[in-house]
Amino acid sequence: MTWIRSRVPQGSVLGQVLYLIFINDLDNVISSNALKFADDTKVYRAVDNWLDDTQLQNDLDVLGDWTVKRQMNFNAEKYKFMHYDKRSMKFEYSLYGHPAEAVASEKDLGIVFSNDFKVRRHTGVLRTEHLDG
Secondary structure (H helix, E strand, O other): OOOOOOOOOOOOHHHHHHHHHHOOOHHHHOOOEEEEEOOEEEEEOOOOOHHHHHHHHHHHHHHHHHHHHOOOOOOHHHOEEOOOOOOOOOOOOEEOOEEOEEOOEEEEOOEEEEOOOOOHHHHHHHOOOOOOO
């Protein structure tokens, strides 16, 4: 069998459109929510108990299988997760059998998201002093 390899140059408009068409059915294979932008995918859900935790990990396993079948694996090295509630149980997750890194904050599209919902990383950079002239 001969495989025909094709590709679209990175950074092209066509590449992003084709990618979004290619992953359009991703939402149909999982019960969690998914956000897709360019080549980024975020999966999220409220995790209030071990059943929610199990379902989220199950969705991640299904997504892993889904990407392998399409020969477009997610980069497990970049895979991270964040808990937004200090009272919540601290579950751990994996993708392709690789444990995910738990983070307290993450920059996404130029905005820093923090698990405590504080904006100090934004305001500290933007602080200015008024000078009398």
